[in-house]
């Protein structure tokens with residue numbers, strides 16, 4: 612189930628005055644087979660200042676959002692939908708048949724350690740309420756978050772996207788096809804078998820309502836995932852709360868080294884025997900004025916994942932937060 616290959620490269624480092632051998636571990640995701648390269652060498656991250664970006668006019672701040680937010684014509688009509696400090700409205704740059712934005716909180720900028728579970732809860736609850744309205748027309752939904760420019764966000768103010776498409780995204784098809792064929796072969800779900808596998812024990816953070824784990828073949832820096840065997844529409848209040856609290860724990864862990872991240876929640880809207888709802892989160896290079904982009908040719912053109920730390924190390928560091 613857990614395949615990996617090791618390639619070693621010898622180099623002379625004049626700054627150290629000696630040769631060193633750098634190991635690249637190429638691991639294959641046990642569900643989809645997607646490779647990930649783990650270069651066990653710390654990257655020179657720096658967290659600098661981006662004060663200028665914080666001062667730019669913001670479309671999601673409280674006094675502006677009502678005036679400028681695009682309206683969802685089909686379901687919400689002229690209204691924005693609110694729950695607590697979270698606000699749901701149409702995405703002015705849509706990516707699918709249904710494409711919305713949810714402003715999470717009133718605060719224009721938050722350090723990763725300052726995000727509140729309650730704001731995520733209200734935001735996800737708004738997303739689920741919306742999905743209930745369109746559940747007859749769509750089979751899967753995606754909730755994504757891009758925080759700060761290294762994660763691809765054009766707006767600083769914390770917000771998430773709700774994307775409900777008639778077509779699966781590329782890697783989502785791979786997950787669904789692999790999960791379906793895994794179920795056919797084993798008569799059990801992939802995540803159930805994963806959770807029971809003794810070799811995977813070190814990568815499990817918690818078996819509560821969700822299975823929280825560090826993926827064997829990470830898709831990015833300090834990748835963490837969570838899975839629940841339920842369609843996203845059936846996730847109850849307690850389960851949604853656990854998801855939000857888990858996200859806050861991971862962001863606290865990230866906050867010492869990073870300030871930027873992406874997450875995705877990918878859920879089926881209808882009950883299937885082979886797939887429920889999957890959450891993935893990765894840290895991105897820290898934002899500063901001249902930040903370094905972590906998506907280069909092997910990632911952008913050849914779709915190859917990489918990270919700079921063994922997942923077992925991420926899991927060891929994170930266990931104190933769960």
Ligand SMILES: [Zn+2]
Pocket residue numbers: 669670671672673718719720768
């Ligand atoms: Zn703002």
